[in-house]
Amino acid sequence: MESSQRHNTLVHFRFNPEHKAERGRHGEGSNCTGRDGESVVLKVPVGTIVYDKETGEKVHDFAQPDERIIVAHGGRGGRGNQHFATSTHRAPREHEQGKPGGERVLRLELKLLADVGLVGYPNVGKSTLISRISAAHPKIADYPFTTLQPNLGVVTIGEPPHEDSYVVADIPGLIEGAHTGAGLGTQFLRHVERTRLLAHLIDVSDASGRPDPVKDFKVIMGELESVGLGLEKKPMVVVASKMDVANPEKVASLRKHCKKLKLDLYEVSAVAGKGIPELKYALGKQVAEIRAAACALDKPAAPKKVSPRKAKKRAESAKRVSKQAAFKKRQSR
Numbered sequence: 001m002e003s004s005q006r007h008n009t010l011v012h013f014r015f016n017p018e019h020k021a022e023r024g025r026h027g028e029g030s031n032c033t034g035r036d037g038e039s040v041v042l043k044v045p046v047g048t049i050v051y052d053k054e055t056g057e058k059v060h061d062f063a064q065p066d067e068r069i070i071v072a073h074g075g076r077g078g079r080g081n082q083h084f085a086t087s088t089h090r091a092p093r094e095h096e097q098g099k100p101g102g103e104r105v106l107r108l109e110l111k112l113l114a115d116v117g118l119v120g121y122p123n124v125g126k127s128t129l130i131s132r133i134s135a136a137h138p139k140i141a142d143y144p145f146t147t148l149q150p151n152l153g154v155v156t157i158g159e160p161p162h163e164d165s166y167v168v169a170d171i172p173g174l175i176e177g178a179h180t181g182a183g184l185g186t187q188f189l190r191h192v193e194r195t196r197l198l199a200h201l202i203d204v205s206d207a208s209g210r211p212d213p214v215k216d217f218k219v220i221m222g223e224l225e226s227v228g229l230g231l232e233k234k235p236m237v238v239v240a241s242k243m244d245v246a247n248p249e250k251v252a253s254l255r256k257h258c259k260k261l262k263l264d265l266y267e268v269s270a271v272a273g274k275g276i277p278e279l280k281y282a283l284g285k286q287v288a289e290i291r292a293a294a295c296a297l298d299k300p301a302a303p304k305k306v307s308p309r310k311a312k313k314r315a316e317s318a319k320r321v322s323k324q325a326a327f328k329k330r331q332s333r
């Protein structure tokens, strides 16, 4: 199985779920072994997690492109007559059957790979926001749980040739008790598990019907923590939404809370377009910083520069050691 950047979905497995590698050929005369069967390489998108369906064990997590693993080995071919020949048994009729190849039932799960995850209560304007900053067209309506499936949107910032982009995931809203299955539950939170940054939307208008935006913030944080994916520790920006119809007291109390927690607060109105470009650029900037930090961690440390004289000395001493070792080896024989 191999991860490929050219695949975005697992749909090719839906209609073709069974894959069998070619069987090897029979051995032939003149002590020839049969040709090996061709392997089958199953391509999966980056972000696929492979589970063994029977044991539930995680087989592999394809986090990078071009990762390759063997999920089922081919069987070993049996030995032919010649392997049973002895000096007194020159033309043996004995032979050995080949072993069957490995067979496995796997479950594939694809996680969305987004840079920014939008989280918050239902109806706070997550889908409206993604539709304003990207080309995504999710369903938007004035009732909770409009979004039933995650949506992805690509946000482009800057002008060509220096433009940059990042991917935003809009997921269904969360409510208190989501981790116990309330509302649509927390099943969609695994889609933001791999995001670099969370944008936590809080409705500061009176449309939410909830009196305290700080409580809203705490409830969602509690739900993020309860799923046990470490989401509450992710970098986060807070977005006060529906600023065109905001309740000033709610905005003030949210500002105070964010200041206390040292979290950046962006006040936006997706409908009026207020604060949207600032938020778009701020998210892009933070994503770029987090990406750069991750790249720096991945890079191996540069080898230390050694002066040519020192390098020569080191090589000579290494040679001396190997000569000594060879001498000791000869003596021990």
Ligand SMILES: Nc1nc2c(ncn2[C@@H]2O[C@H](COP(=O)(O)OP(=O)(O)OP(=O)(O)O)[C@@H](O)[C@H]2O)c(=O)[nH]1
Residues within 6 Å of the ligand: 121, 122, 123, 124, 125, 126, 127, 128, 129, 139, 140, 141, 142, 143, 144, 145, 146, 147, 148, 171, 172, 173, 174, 241, 242, 243, 244, 245, 268, 269, 270, 271, 272
């Ligand atoms: N006045 C005003 N209304 C907004 C704003 N943003 C969103 N809305 C309205 O709020 C309602 C809910 O918006 P959605 O974008 O569907 O909210 P959501 O968070 O995606 O909701 P779920 O998918 O149910 O979780 C819609 O009627 C929007 O028109 C805003 O900035 N100002």
Ligand SMILES: [Mg+2]
Residues within 6 Å of the ligand: 126, 127, 128, 138, 139, 140, 146, 147, 170, 172
């Ligand atoms: Mg929505």
